[in-house]
Amino acid sequence: MQQNCIEAVAGGFSHCLGFFGMRLGLLLLARRWCIAGVFQQKFDGESAYVGMSDGNPELLSTSQTYNSQNESNEDYEIPPITPPNLPEPPLLHLGDHEASYHSLCHSLAPNGLLPAYSYQAMDLPAIMVSNMLAQDSHLLSGQLPTIQEMVHSEVAAYDSGRPGPLLGRPAMLTSHMSALSQSQLISQMGIRSGITHSPPSPPGSKSATPSPSSSTQEEESEAHFKMSGEKRPSTDPGKKAKNPKKKKKKDPNEPQKPVSAYALFFRDTQATIKGQNPSATFGDVSKIVASMWDSLGEEQKQSSPDQGETKSTQANPPAKMLPPKQPMYAMPGLASFLTPSDLQAFRSGASPASLARTLGSKSLLPGLSTSPPPPPAFPLSPPLHQQLPLPPHAQGALLSPPVSMSPATQPPVLPTPMALQVQLAMSPSPPGPQDFPHISEFPSGSGSRSPGPSNPTNSGDWDSSYPSGECGISTCSLLPRDKSLYLT
DNA sequence: AGATTGATTGTTGTA
DNA sequence: TACAACAATCAATCT
Numbered sequence: 277m278q279q280n281c282i283e284a285v286a287g288g289f290s291h292c293l294g295f296f297g298m299r300l301g302l303l304l305l306a307r308r309w310c311i312a313g314v315f316q317q318k319f320d321g322e323s324a325y326v327g328m329s330d331g332n333p334e335l336l337s338t339s340q341t342y343n344s345q346n347e348s349n350e351d352y353e354i355p356p357i358t359p360p361n362l363p364e365p366p367l368l369h370l371g372d373h374e375a376s377y378h379s380l381c382h383s384l385a386p387n388g389l390l391p392a393y394s395y396q397a398m399d400l401p402a403i404m405v406s407n408m409l410a411q412d413s414h415l416l417s418g419q420l421p422t423i424q425e426m427v428h429s430e431v432a433a434y435d436s437g438r439p440g441p442l443l444g445r446p447a448m449l450t451s452h453m454s455a456l457s458q459s460q461l462i463s464q465m466g467i468r469s470g471i472t473h474s475p476p477s478p479p480g481s482k483s484a485t486p487s488p489s490s491s492t493q494e495e496e497s498e499a500h501f502k503m504s505g506e507k508r509p510s511t512d513p514g515k516k517a518k519n520p521k522k523k524k525k526k527d528p529n530e531p532q533k534p535v536s537a538y539a540l541f542f543r544d545t546q547a548t549i550k551g552q553n554p555s556a557t558f559g560d561v562s563k564i565v566a567s568m569w570d571s572l573g574e575e576q577k578q579s580s581p582d583q584g585e586t587k588s589t590q591a592n593p594p595a596k597m598l599p600p601k602q603p604m605y606a607m608p609g610l611a612s613f614l615t616p617s618d619l620q621a622f623r624s625g626a627s628p629a630s631l632a633r634t635l636g637s638k639s640l641l642p643g644l645s646t647s648p649p650p651p652p653a654f655p656l657s658p659p660l661h662q663q664l665p666l667p668p669h670a671q672g673a674l675l676s677p678p679v680s681m682s683p684a685t686q687p688p689v690l691p692t693p694m695a696l697q698v699q700l701a702m703s704p705s706p707p708g709p710q711d712f713p714h715i716s717e718f719p720s721g722s723g724s725r726s727p728g729p730s731n732p733t734n735s736g737d738w739d740s741s742y743p744s745g746e747c748g749i750s751t752c753s754l755l756p757r758d759k760s761l762y763l764t
Numbered sequence: 765a766g767a768t769t770g771a772t773t774g775t776t777g778t779a
Numbered sequence: 780t781a782c783a784a785c786a787a788t789c790a791a792t793c794t
Contacts, residue, residue: 535767538793542768550769558769562791565768569793 537577541569 535543545568546561556564569577 536794539767542792544768546769558771558790560791561769562793566792 538569541565541572541577 542562542565545565549556549561549564
């Protein structure tokens with residue numbers, strides 16, 4: 277269990293976070309969390325993990341096997357360590373942010389829902405992780421605001437430490453921004469939605485609010501329905517007759533118009549978003565999708581209809597779409613590390629309208645710091661990223677570190693925060709295998725357990741996948757793997 | 765205007 | 780009367 281947990285968490289995180297040379301800390305943190313049971317639920321229960329292992333029996337079986345063989349998880353007796361409680365803010369931030377990256381990188385693509393999307397396109401940020409955290413530890417939800425602040429401060433620290441060249445790449449920045457906004461959005465959606473859906477505000481506030489609307493129009497419509505035999509539209513007292521036009525009946529025989537690319541994109545994306553954060557409202561999802569949509573290149577947008585067709589006729593087995601070839605909804609995968617300054621810069625004018633919308637003054641984060649945390653009523657969100665085939669580099673990142681965390685070889689000794697910090701500090705560049713010999717000592721055979729393109733590369737591929745050194749926030753976007761994404 | 769999705773609400777039909 | 784099934788509406792966004 278622990279291994280799987282670490283694999284999924286650390287591996288997934290590291291895949292994205294590796295760019296920032298934080299893999300070590302990531303791994304350690306992930307292991308810590310896993311051991312601590314933060315993610316235990318996700319990997320203990322079939323229900324929680326079924327999604328992740330869906331289409332990937334091996335993984336599931338592995339998880340189960342591990343569960344059966346290692347029921348001594350409780351033996352660790354380590355109190356759940358939730359990010360908010362982590363003593364070291366930087367690490368906490370790291371974990372939280374990485375969580376965002378994790379979902380960001382693996383949330384969408386290869387789950388079959390978004391067959392042709394490149395997984396990078398799925399900037400469905402912190403939904404899942406935030407959900408997981410919220411589910412697993414009620415603490416986190418209440419701490420989100422704090423985390424958010426920490427994240428911001430942390431990002432600011434990052435920003436201050438580098439000459440933000442991001443501004444030199446508007447497109448990337450755009451995507452970064454949108455992704456960030458999405459991350460923020462989603463990560464906060466939990467809280468927000470909790471508030472929004474709180475009993476005080478009746479879900480049907482719109483329609484439930486009884487407002488005796490007895491207009492002639494309604495009478496007319498009533499008569500119409502009586503005559504036509506159609507069911508009368510819900511009287512909806514509260515609903516203002518704002519859309520009388522909308523009521524006009526559609527001809528059932530009317531040939532359906534071709535669905536717009538955006539609609540298709542929305543359809544696909546929202547599924548994933550909702551899957552990861554069921555509590556996300558339509559508005560939230562819509563904004564996120566819009567943001568993502570804006571981040572897409574024209575060419576990618578154009579391809580949407582095809583995508584939709586492909587999906588509708590989804591006769592092709594999931595395996596066929598495993599290798600995300602040419603990203604159709606390619607979106608910079610690193611998209612989320614945007615510093616406040618970057619955001620600010622974009623807000624100042626360079627940002628796309630959509631992002632401005634998303635990031636703008638819209639109360640996307642209402643009550644974030646004031647409202648009490650919502651009850652951790654997040655249903656287990658089926659991890660939609662489980663089946664996502666990871667690109668070779670991603671797999672490499674996902675597979676190699678986890679293996680190294682095998683409980684068999686890694687005693688459940690948690691690194692101290694100080695150690696983590698030290699290690700992090702000592703490895704400013706993405707730690708390659710040379711930095712972590714223990715990683716390479718594990719067979720890369722595990723690389724075949726996930727669907728998708730087999731990843732011949734293992735930890736040794738780290739170097740090629742993640743250029744060492746200045747893999748900073750900005751330079752990471754220039755990684756080869758993402759190049760193609762920007763070529764469009 | 766119409767499309768996307770899902771929750772909600774109202775209406776209708778049936779047991 | 781209770782329940783199930785169906786239909787309509789709404790949200791934000793894009794085409």
